[in-house]
């Protein structure tokens with residue numbers, strides 16, 4: 741399998757690494773949305789959230805928390821978006837699970853958004869019966 745994030749995560753391709761342990765590598769995004777935009781990459785290949793192992797899934801969020809604290813402290817950002825895309829429809833372009841850590845600054849040009857609409861009673865009933 742020819743997966744660029746497998747190669748980066750496992751050190752076969754050099755990267756701007758902010759953190760590394762036995763399961764993860766955190767790197768700077770090559771096309772950042774804001775100063776310090778980083779990617780959390782598991783070393784074990786999983787295409788997306790659906791394929792993630794229990795261990796990777798649980799450690800990913802504690803690592804995101806720790807990186808967020810470290811980055812906020814070091815970069816003096818005011819907040820941070822944790823973004824994770826699954827599938828082409830959702831904007832995924834590299835099919836190896838990753839999480840974006842996007843530091844937020846006053847006046848930055850980052851856009852993470854959607855146009856909200858009203859949840860009707862009918863929609864609610866349908867969704868609760870499908871998902872509950």
Ligand code: AMP
Nearest residue numbers: 767768769770771772825831832833834
């Ligand atoms: P996504 O759209 O969620 O799949 O995000 C993929 C991200 O990976 C984008 O923000 C790219 O800029 C970033 N990216 C792609 N190739 C590399 C690379 N070789 N090194 C660092 N970041 C990369």
Ligand code: ZN
Nearest residue numbers: 743746785836
């Ligand atoms: Zn991979």
